[in-house]
Amino acid sequence: MGEVYNFPTSRPPNAAPETCATAKGEVDLLIGAQAFPRAVLLLARSFIAGYETYPRGAALFATQQRWLLCHAALACHFRVANADGPGLTRRTLAHVALQHGIASRNTAHAFFDEVLKYDVIRSAGGAADGHAAQAVPSPAALSMLIRWYAVHFEALDLVDNGCRAARFLAQPESMLACMQPRVADVLLSSPDVRAPRPFYAIFTWADAGGLLMDRLVAGISPEELAEPNRYQTDVNAISHLARSSGLSRAHTSRKLSAAESIGGMGWSGRRGHSPIWISRGFYEEYAGAQACKLLILNNAFEEATAAIMLASEPNLKPQARSLVSTTY
Template identity: 35%
Template sequence: MAYTAEQLAGNCAFLTSIRFLAGQTRSMFDAGPRLARLLASHQRWLLTQTAYALHLEYDPRDPTSGFTAVRLTGRITAHKVASRNTVLAFIEELYTYRFIAHTPGDERRRPRHFEPATVSHQAMFAWIHANLAALDLLDGGERAAVFQANPSLMRLVQPRIARHCLEDAGWREPPAQVALFLWTEAGGLVVDNFMARMEPEDTEAGKFLVGRVETRALAADFMMSRTHLQRLLAKAAQRGCVGWHDEPRKTHLWISRDFVEEYCAWQAVKFAYVDEAFEWAKARIDALAG
């Protein structure tokens, strides 16, 4: 039985899973920074997951199916995630950096189909595997091992996660404090950095200690401008999401318990869909094998 979002958010061990995934995300960023940035803002996360799902859902008998500009634009604009121009610019960026390519034989056809490059397949597989491993930490499960041993599950699991996450406003529209980071360029990387570094046991009056944060180094690390990062942290500080132990030097950061709880509750929505999709796909594969 898959976890519900409420069960996950209420599990005292869930923060460990969140921090584990944050660390895994950092490793994925180090392995491929430009590709990892596609999941580093919420809008791009939704675009990437939806585009990949469209590719996996391609039916050769239906030439209008699959990953095309029209299909991605239609699905994304229907939920007011991005404008048509933003979607087209996103596809152009993917193509320019060779994260996608035209499906062989489609170069001159309409509609023109796209398919992910090998590196994109590997990154998506790694992302799902990391999420399953994070769930395994809660109950000693073997989701990640089963997924690794049965890569064909990917074709069933990923589109189901993407569709449910896009259609659920609880995930599609992050709560205010989370949205402050996640709707900005590379904001997800910043949150992951803080989550991975915070000390759950080292807390005081509703704050978790993150430690020393050098904005110049952090901005350079995530390929974002220092000014952008400083403005982001200033807005977050105004809302009480983060703060500094050593004003006015601003080198040692804390993150509020309220923010962490809000972030965990939001992440629980996605994790529940990951768990549900895995259990559903595994049951289908088992039924066919039996």
């Protein structure tokens, strides 16, 4: 597949956000890393496991619009922890959604009310109510978020034999407070994230459609990736795929038919009674989306590590501060 990937030196913590579009070469290099296919399978299988553990929370990360709203909401929350914002409220979430063109005000309000109802977030208390009432992530949601970051760092560690996951899990609350606003800013402004390619888009804009992609990719054996044009999965029936993602059979069938109509997938034998295959193009779109996200998270990790070190060493001389910023 290629050489072991060496991640570039991180930018200083106050550097301007970089989108995947400006780092296309880095994405290609990461995809070409020898261990990257294993990292992709790790991510896909972990997303499915996360859904089985916390289905309501994981499903929010399986649809493009809701995934972006989640990151926007979490950024609002962690910015107040950093004394840099008003916190998570219906008003602030709607403002960010409109600012970045994620959703209408009414959709953002409905999303806020839904996640509040199902205890993904909960009231922070205080005197304010209505649009100004602050909310915070529930313990279950924070646990899921920590696991989401950790599994991405495990994937990065697979690529370069790093130790990000262990370092992150040693102080997850501090790391999240530093990383999440930065990650959200880049995700919300990245053209590559906001405008997925055709195969990926078929699923990512559907209700929990990302889980369908995850399940298909998770069902590929590493040996299959040596095939030139298509990769057979272990999924044999639409009903099984629907159950594993919490979707109806009819909805799942529509998504598969749409992907099949443009050559993204098919059946190795009788339709609905034989293993599904996905095209190389479909897999490459999925892998490319994961690579883009991993690079964003890697940059955020390095910047957060440097920022936390600087905060813990206030007496560092300017030369030492500069060295820390370019080393971590």
